[in-house]
Amino acid sequence: VTAPDTAASTPGQRWAAAGLTAFGIAASLQARALPFGGITHPGPGFFPLCLAVALTLVSGALLLVTLRAPLAEAGAARSRRGLVRAAATLAALFVYALALEWIGFGVGTFLLIAFLFRAIEPQPWPVALGGAATTVVVTHVLFRIWLGVRLPTGPWGF
């Protein structure tokens, strides 16, 4: 549920509106490079350019609204640890995704699940390692064997 337009804004909301405006401007510049055509024969750039300009205008208005609204009083501070955990999970997933084809589904998934079990919401080592190994076996059987999903194999063949 979002706040109404007149509510106080946080610095994050101001940055978000500024970011959206910047995205709109960049999108407009990119869309300008495409053939625009004309109103009688709209080209590939017609719709994207119209949308990008509209996005810039709406985001700009949003930025103005957030800047004019009173700055929200600092509420209960969010848990820094919670943020770090979420960021670490996302980073681990990015590394996993980018390394998956090099190291294969089996090894990559074992490392990812062991990391998530052990580092994000710490479980004892046997639970983390046993859980990771079980997950690899179950997903291998379920997805690779039963459903025939072609998962990356890596140099070890699994």
Add this chain to the structure above:
Amino acid sequence: VLDSVAFGFAVAVQPLNLLACFIGVFIGTLIGVLPGIGPVATMSLLLPATFAMSPTASIIMMAGIYYGAMYGGSTTSILVNIPGEAASVITCLDGYRMARQGRAGAALGISAFGSFIAGSLSVLGIMLLAPPLARVALDFGPPEIFALLLIGFTMVTWLSSGSKLKAVAMALLGLFLGTAGLDPITATPRFTFGTLTLSDGIGLVPMIMGLFGIAEVLANIEEGLKQEVFRPRIRGLLPTRQDWKDSAGPIARGSVLGFFLGILPGIGAIIPTFISYAVEKRVSRHPEKFGTGVIQGVAGPEAANNAATGGSMIPLLTLGIAPNVVMAVLLGAFLIQGVQPGPLLIKEHPEIFWGVVASMYVGNAMLLVLNLPLIGLWVQLLRVPYAILFPLVLLFSVIGVYGVAENIWDLVIMLIFGAVGYAMRRLQYEPAPLVLAFVLGRLAEESIRQSLLMSRGSLAILVERPLAGALLGIAVLIMILPAVVGRMRSVVALTRSASTG
């Protein structure tokens, strides 16, 4: 119609179609129960499995997954306070409170019965409305389609519960992101940055999984994984007479609301649940009790989301337009089988149309029979602590996205949208307008460009054709209605204060 319905049931009860229906509703319930895995990802994952099936069986199974997920989603909302499916978010408010008060059985029971009643009514609605609508749909050209989509965009932005500016910005962003890939008319690459992955456009499944699945898990992780696993004793699944008395109105209103809202493009099953909850709160004599565990807060939204699944089938079956993301995947299942849904579907493939519609009734009955005894099994599944569950949810999301095209970059796109979705939650931006505009954007572009080509650049074509003009009028009405109502209310308030002063 009666002959056609009888024919549909004859098709639906053929052994293979019955089996497909059972598999669909069972898998649907399972993924509805499990948080983070929604019907879109599951249906996408199972698309290749439908190659070997008949067109009727494959569509029956896919549809079963969708409405089965609506049943399953409420179980997790009620027992664990985590929506198993996005359309069950609102059920958490009162369903979980009821469970805490020892009324988990009543909440689960009324949810199942309400879903069955709403699902059955929506099937009846399809049977009565789809054939005449299909005849009207034959008159739909690009201007009418664009005007219809405009209604969808207007609904999704103006029905958003908070900042309208943010909702409009998200819808525009969704439309813009939908333009990436090859131009639909000239095949010119747009915003592909020379990559093969983007030449097909941004994948729908990675985007959805990122914005909803990954973002949800990240938010839960940030909050410290404190979603406790409630261990209620499930008793009394059959609602009492008082429960029925309290729920009859909400179920009836939720069914009608969900069905008709579900027909509109851009609405889906989520928005009707919020509107149903708001309506029930508005008509209740004790609105202050909502959120504390009242059965009306469960019955109305659960009926609405099931009725919406039926309603959303109508634009797909009669116009060939996917009104929401799940229907887009179902459209893919139709196309894989070489069947084009649209105005001619009833005439050219009556066995698919009537078979699928009748199977939805059979599937709803299966779900009721299946779910009451299986509640215990779902509860066992939910007793897995979230600290153990979340890595598995993330992994299933990864496999689901990778399995669609076996492309690592789809995973990267999913994670980027996961990060964006997480930030959007924190900054109070709603993802629904973005996703729905993204889904409908390509069709909107095609239809407006074709309209301009037809009219040699005159936008008047959108108002000169009667059907397009009427649809455009509805869109404008939806746009200005909140302002007019607000203005009228303030005038009435001023008049009252002047007369009392």
